[in-house]
Amino acid sequence: MSYRDIYEAWLASPILSPEEIAELEAIKSDEKEIESRFFDQLSFGTAGLRGTMGMGTYRMNIYTVRHATQAFAQVILAEGPEAVKRGVAVCCDCRNHSDEFARAAAQVLACNGIPVRLFDALRPTPELSFAIREYGCIAGINVTASHNPKEYNGYKVYWEDGAQLPPQHADEVAKIMREMDVLTGPALSCAAPAPITMMGQETDEKFLANVMAQVNDKAAVEKVADTFKMVYTPFHGTGYKLIPEALKQLGMKHVICVPEQMVIDGNFPTVVSPNPENPEGFALAVEIAKKEGADFILGSDPDADRVGIMVNTGNGEFKVLTGNQTGVLLLDYLIGAMKRVGKMPEKPVALKTIVTTEMARKVAEVNGLQCFDTFTGFKFLAQKKDQLESSGEGNVIMSYEESYGYMLGSFVRDKDAVTASVALSEMAAWYAGQGMTLYDALLALYGKYGFYSERTMNLVMPGLDGLKKMAELMANLREKPPVEIAGTAVKEQKDYKDGSVVSVASGDKCVMELSGSNVLRYEMADGTSLIVRPSGTEPKVKVYILANGSTKEECDAKVAKYAAWAESLNG
16 A cells, blocks of 8 residues: 555544544645655564654554554463463653553553553653563553653563563564554454553552662761752653652752752653753753752653763853763762672673773773673663673673663663662762762763763754665665774774674774674774764664773864764765
């Protein structure tokens, strides 16, 4: 069927409501809009679905959610009756239609005879990961688009370990979706549905007990609790309840919440984008911090899996720390705190992704920890953690990626802003007790470990031809691997697709541990690493620049030089 035929079928469908039909009628004369909504289904990957909301097969709506859930239900049913009996946990964030989509997913699962544990209201993503593990579920579904703009929604799927769906299962879901009609495929009603059990405060309490077990040095907080002030914002999202409660249990007496942003609202009215990576989102928090004399600002994204911080630079101005900087600070702090209180495990390990700063490796190794890389995404970090710990090779004290995601403890298998908020606040309080801000602490780390600077370039390639452009860019780089970039020699060319490493000078080839991902990496003669990879969720190619040097100026010059090269790739 052509996209036009599918559009006409939707228009004629008795399933759609009058409002939904009216939305489709309104685009009747806009051929390009019809094509963009019906040219394909939303693609289902290991991160599930993500897209703008609206009617159409290439949009997030109740029908595409039911469609994906029916396919997922069939994958679960194939696991056999014992697996099915364990049920599926379902959660949602604060976005428009999230609650409706979550209930629709629960209904489809129940009609397939799969018991459901449904949260009674919005909850942080890490609490879903926890619930899957805590209640022994076979899988989980979370309706969220994380930090994307308000027009988006998404659908994340998890497996029994609490991590996102393994590739083989994701591929099977995608295959079934292709074979099934979006509107008529899902089971919408049934005579005897499986039970839907509501989860609420009892699960919050269990989750928080695990969060608080990660505290290392409560005495450091008590020492400064009367004077230390911090500001918190949930950006209108799911962190609004549990993060302030966790900080209170930590012993923080002066947590000032941004009132306008404590209001749950999927339109995110006070920010352009509810993303803690964007400094402008913190404007209201900075205003309060200056007025109240706070030194530390913390913000969690709408589904509370990622957390960003701002720190006082000492002159009353506040600076956003990057995810790389925050992670390095936290890793260094955890190593020190665990050693101080005797909680450092044997064979300690830090995990990071391939695009995360090499400074993390330096911090780990200087302090006697091993540091391993994984592909981008917490399912890979979770996988590596499980592999190391089950084999007795190592005990992971922290896993992180540069895009503001941190995983601590063993009770979740995804990034967790709730636990990270507690750890970061404990760290800020400890440094305050030493008469230092986190900005002072960061400068001290550069003094100790050397200077590092990173930048992520987003080469946006929107529209129907965007995917083609992305594929062509990667194919061209593979066909003609660069031997020089921005006037500097390439030392090694690494291709994570086949795991190959080529030494440019000698032509020698070897194989690295990681393979199977569409990522290219260039190790430069000046010590910089350049990584090129297409985004799995958005129409863009990302270029990561990881530089180091003896001074900040040297690092920044390297970053600027390679940034110009990255921009030229999108010509």
